[in-house]
Amino acid sequence: MKLLLDTHTLLWSLFDRQQLSNTARESILDPENAVYASVISFWEISLKYNLGKLSLKKIKPDELPYYAEKSGYEILEISPGDASSFYRLPVMKHKDPFDRLIIWQAIKNDMALATRDKEISDYLKYGLKIIW
Numbered sequence: 704m705k706l707l708l709d710t711h712t713l714l715w716s717l718f719d720r721q722q723l724s725n726t727a728r729e730s731i732l733d734p735e736n737a738v739y740a741s742v743i744s745f746w747e748i749s750l751k752y753n754l755g756k757l758s759l760k761k762i763k764p765d766e767l768p769y770y771a772e773k774s775g776y777e778i779l780e781i782s783p784g785d786a787s788s789f790y791r792l793p794v795m796k797h798k799d800p801f802d803r804l805i806i807w808q809a810i811k812n813d814m815a816l817a818t819r820d821k822e823i824s825d826y827l828k829y830g831l832k833i834i835w
Contacts, residue, residue: 707809709818710744739779740771747801795825
């Protein structure tokens with residue numbers, strides 16, 4: 704299975720694994736699964752850090768790709784196809800642009816999204832698969 708980590712899941716998987724559900728933790732640690740961290744998550748973390756809405760202990764946002772790769776995660780770039788077809792994802796109650804783009808990456812690239820965010824379940828009917 705290809706597993707894309709939502710931003711909070713990425714941070715918890717790196718620094719606070721007890722926040723993860725058992726299913727999410729087992730899926731991330733399963734060597735049969737390919738685990739991905741989106742560049743969108745790094746952008747979101749960097750922006751929120753800069754605005755003072757997110758604090759990180761003993762690291763800076765620009766160190767996160769290193770920690771993700773060290774944990775065995777693949778970095779998922781945003782492709783021209785992902786960006787140009789983003790308009791196809793219906794706007795629903797979940798309007799956060801970072802979350803919506805990660806949702807679209809998961810759908811378009813046939814990945815399960817590891818997230819605790821219950822508000823995105825409306826996207827299940829559009830092909831989103833959720834692991835939590």
